[in-house]
Amino acid sequence: MDELAVALWEEPELGLHEEHSSKLLRETLEEAGFDIEAGVGGMPTAFVASYEAGEGPTIGILGEYDALPGLSQSVGSERDPIEAGAPGHGCGHNLFGTAGVGAAIAVSRALDRDDAGGEIRFYGCPAEETLVGKTFMARAGVFDDLDAAITWHPSDHTAPQRGGSLALDSLAFHFEGESAHAAASPESGRSALDGVQLLNTGVEYMREHVPESVRIHYNVENGGDAPNVVPAEASVWYFVRAPTREGVERVTEWLREIADGAAAMSRTEVSERYYTGCHRLVSNGAICDTFRENMAELGEVEFDEAEHELAGELQETFPEGALADRLAEFEPPHAEAADGATLYSTPMDAFDEGDPGGGSTDVGDVSQITPTAQFRATTWALGTPAHSWQAVVANGDFGRTALPYVAKLLAGSALDLLTDEARLAAAREEFEQHVDGYETPLPEGTEPPFDLTQ
Ligand SMILES: [Zn+2]
The missing domain is CATH 3.40.630.10 (Zn peptidases)
Structure with missing residues (x-):
């Protein structure tokens, strides 16, 4: 051994x-x-x-x-x-x-x-x-x-x-906008980073109204490349935790709605990638x-x-x-x-x-x-x-x-x-x-995330 x-x-x-x-x-x-x-x-x-x-x-x-x-x-x-x-x-x-x-x-x-x-x-x-x-x-x-x-x-x-x-959901939101010169023509750009920031800000307001036992943390995986380019791509990775699976799922649903709202506000597109979850x-x-x-x-x-x-x-x-x-x-x-x-x-x-x-x-x-x-x-x-x-x-x-x-x-x-x-x-x-029967937390079609390393 x-x-x-x-x-x-x-x-x-x-x-x-x-x-x-x-x-x-x-x-x-x-x-x-x-x-x-x-x-x-x-x-x-x-x-x-x-x-x-x-x-x-x-x-x-x-x-x-x-x-x-x-x-x-x-x-x-x-x-x-x-x-x-x-x-x-x-x-x-x-x-x-x-x-x-x-x-x-x-x-x-x-x-x-x-x-x-x-x-x-x-x-x-x-x-x-x-x-x-x-x-x-x-x-x-x-x-x-x-x-x-x-x-x-x-x-x-x-x-x-x-x-x-704690039960957990681990998922990321990817925003897509339009790149443009951030000083010369910002009006023709749509910032994916704005989407990420509006989502994170929304979550900070949600945080007050979920049970105290819920834990939410995130980090920005991609926030753009340079200050003078309106970021066309940005993404943020979330953990949602709660003492029960139902509790996690309720908060994750709210999180998804905030992500849609953030996309509407920033005029960007948002997509989700569900990495994993557990009971x-x-x-x-x-x-x-x-x-x-x-x-x-x-x-x-x-x-x-x-x-x-x-x-x-x-x-x-x-x-x-x-x-x-x-x-x-x-x-x-x-x-x-x-x-x-x-x-x-x-x-x-x-x-x-x-x-x-x-x-x-x-x-x-x-x-x-x-x-x-x-x-x-x-x-x-x-x-x-x-x-x-x-x-x-x-x-x-x-x-x-x-x-x-x-x-x-x-x-x-x-x-x-x-x-x-x-x-x-x-x-x-x-x-x-x-315990009352097992249901996988993984949405249908979720593949093992081979690129996830932390
Ligand atoms: Zn260990």
Whole structure:
């Protein structure tokens, strides 16, 4: 597993372009006797690996392996890109996919020994950072026959994740006008950038009148070329988030009407491109309890002195107050026990129960199809923000020390679900109380956005 995590870290690839990473993970599973279905959901780097032995349930382990743009970083305690502007593993997906593969292989061995019967699958899910992979895989139906799905995420602490995440629409509006000399003949031009600006201004007025839990953010993808040319083309990319799918769709409809209004005001044409969307995450409590029991058995990760030292050096680069803010989220006794720690891996109960979450994840779509839960495990220095260069350092260095722990935790939990009928039934019953059939958020004909890289 260690070699695999290093190989992925050394060649970070952006979403839907993870050819090398996906191939390495696929080959490892194939060598271990798994059947591979590659290219699922219309994405060449997405795959499903399955191993079946005897009668029993089917459990899926979800894995990710995409990197983030601009986060290239060498191992050390100061910002030092290996290649300026190149991608880096700032979210730890090099560890994420690898531990899941290790766990799936461990479960397949247990199935061979007759410790359990059933099927274990590893889902190779590309492009999580752009919230694409699992949504398009879900539309293709690859999660439909699962009895449960489990996953994890690299973090600065170890706990089940009981909170949710926000549903999302990711879409862009492209305005088309007429170019003209901006000083000599502005009257013959129609500014596409005006369309973008009027849309954004309209949204700022809408913002007051949507529920407080709604989050709307945008960035201008293209705002024209030069001040002396009336921009004939301009586009803006929007995220709309809300605690429910219906809530997102209501706001997105309003957004579309504002875009039409902005086009009318600027006498430009507007067209929409829907990139992707996702549902909210419904975390399954019975599976979270299973994680917690396995964490209690496994205890802590043993990091050595040099690893603690590097983690401590990284903590010194965090913004002032970041560590204190982090500790304030932990409940006693962990808030006190973690005070002064560089790496804190004592398992704790989730401190996010009932929290609808501030971000979004495409794991949400899987959680609408089958009982699903995830946990966080310590791979980063305490207080490390995700998507930071300090996280890239951890993912290439001491984070790897946690891989056997994470793989055991995933494998142990998968085996509990494969062998304990009552546990799986409890997870299913809870799922049915909260979820009512899956509908893809993708409008008909939406293709995976291969050109989306952030
Ligand atoms: Zn991530």
